[in-house]
Amino acid sequence: MTWDNQPPAMPPQPPSPPTPPAPPSGWTPAPMPPSWESAAPVAPIPAAPIPANDAWGGAPTPPPDRPANSSGPRRSNPFLRVVVALVVALVVVVGLFGLGFGIRSLIDNNKTTVVRSSSANGQVTTTAVTIDPGSEPIAYVAATVSPSVVQIETSDGLGSGVAYDTDLFITNAHVVGTSATVTVRDSHGTAVKGQVLGADTGTDIAVVRAAGLQAPPAKLAQEKPHVGQIAVAVGSPYGLEQTVTSGIVSAVNRPVPNEKSVVINMIQTDASINPGNSGGALANRNAEIMGINSSIYSQTGENTGIGFAIPISTAKRVADQLAAGKTVARAGLGLSGPSTTPSGSAGAYVQSVTSGGAADKAGIKSGDLIVAVDGVPVRSFDELRGMASGYNPGDKVVVEINRDGKVLDVDVTLGTLK
Numbered sequence: 001m002t003w004d005n006q007p008p009a010m011p012p013q014p015p016s017p018p019t020p021p022a023p024p025s026g027w028t029p030a031p032m033p034p035s036w037e038s039a040a041p042v043a044p045i046p047a048a049p050i051p052a053n054d055a056w057g058g059a060p061t062p063p064p065d066r067p068a069n070s071s072g073p074r075r076s077n078p079f080l081r082v083v084v085a086l087v088v089a090l091v092v093v094v095g096l097f098g099l100g101f102g103i104r105s106l107i108d109n110n111k112t113t114v115v116r117s118s119s120a121n122g123q124v125t126t127t128a129v130t131i132d133p134g135s136e137p138i139a140y141v142a143a144t145v146s147p148s149v150v151q152i153e154t155s156d157g158l159g160s161g162v163a164y165d166t167d168l169f170i171t172n173a174h175v176v177g178t179s180a181t182v183t184v185r186d187s188h189g190t191a192v193k194g195q196v197l198g199a200d201t202g203t204d205i206a207v208v209r210a211a212g213l214q215a216p217p218a219k220l221a222q223e224k225p226h227v228g229q230i231a232v233a234v235g236s237p238y239g240l241e242q243t244v245t246s247g248i249v250s251a252v253n254r255p256v257p258n259e260k261s262v263v264i265n266m267i268q269t270d271a272s273i274n275p276g277n278s279g280g281a282l283a284n285r286n287a288e289i290m291g292i293n294s295s296i297y298s299q300t301g302e303n304t305g306i307g308f309a310i311p312i313s314t315a316k317r318v319a320d321q322l323a324a325g326k327t328v329a330r331a332g333l334g335l336s337g338p339s340t341t342p343s344g345s346a347g348a349y350v351q352s353v354t355s356g357g358a359a360d361k362a363g364i365k366s367g368d369l370i371v372a373v374d375g376v377p378v379r380s381f382d383e384l385r386g387m388a389s390g391y392n393p394g395d396k397v398v399v400e401i402n403r404d405g406k407v408l409d410v411d412v413t414l415g416t417l418k
Helices: 078-108 137-148 312-323 358-362 381-388
Strands: 002-005 112-120 123-131 149-154 157-165 168-171 181-185 191-200 205-209 230-235 243-257 263-269 281-283 289-298 307-311 369-373 396-403 406-413
Touching (some): 123 137, 137 149, 137 230, 137 243, 137 281, 149 168, 157 230, 157 289, 191 312, 205 312, 230 263, 243 381, 263 289, 263 381, 289 312, 307 312, 369 381
Antiparallel strands (some): 002 289, 149 157, 157 168, 168 205, 181 191, 191 205, 230 243, 230 281, 243 263, 263 307, 281 289, 289 307, 369 396, 396 406
């Protein structure tokens, strides 16, 4: 089995409630219920009068005159008290059901209208399509994200890209290769020349600037993905632009080394990712970009249900540096260790510490077992290496270590990986 980067692919509103009857003189009506709830009147029970309206409000009915009783005060009937309590409980339950259906109707009416465009013979045709995100989440994501996904073409093949700022597109470094310019094609079929502002082979991220396209910046996810949530991939597998596939997030923080021996903690997904998907979007059910599709794990080079995406937090951080003309510097702790711990327990075993490095300055020693960084569990040394890709040199982190059975929190200022 091999870890393969994706090679570029070849070329109606509810009715108003009934008007309540006029209240008897001397009685002040209570507020009416909201317009999307109905209040059903309940008939009074003999000897135990009940308000004419239910628990949501209405005009109460005055109690009937009680006949004089020469034998003394009237005693209440226990059986009638039970009946009254049951009827009141039933009224409350019915009211709650009405409230629930009212809220449900508001949610179900929260549909999204998406304008789709197509280009033919130099003319652009637009069509409005209404999609309910609750019943059709994949269709909603596809309609929302697709306009922000472009096809990037080079002399060696093609891949995908995602608009993340005005005229700026994130893609993979292996998609642009050594090209200084590329062709960028939007979802309407319009193609323009784009300039490669920079590429970082360590993180496999590149940035392209292209003007004149109808590609609005996508919304980037702020929260980290979690296992089991919906994952929607949009890109150009095999050159078939605007192709949508879906699945789930199969794993997070999956350490994946690249040909530069740099480990990136990736998002793993079973959404189909094939050659040409590289640089495209991996979105959550809210149509937010949570990753940039990058590679697959396969024996044949084709998708076998295991695809990987660079977390958007890492991709955006690197892209901002490239767009600003800066060199991407990698953060490091300044220590080394084996892939597995001597005891077989989870964590990153510290075999050696670089003198004067970040770990050394923080007091981390050989023999320590790193079990978490900023509260995120560390299961292996490779995973620890991958975590570093999400930080910049100079960032401060809290490293949790196990030293001789004692758990310690160590503040570390990350250094620069040489």
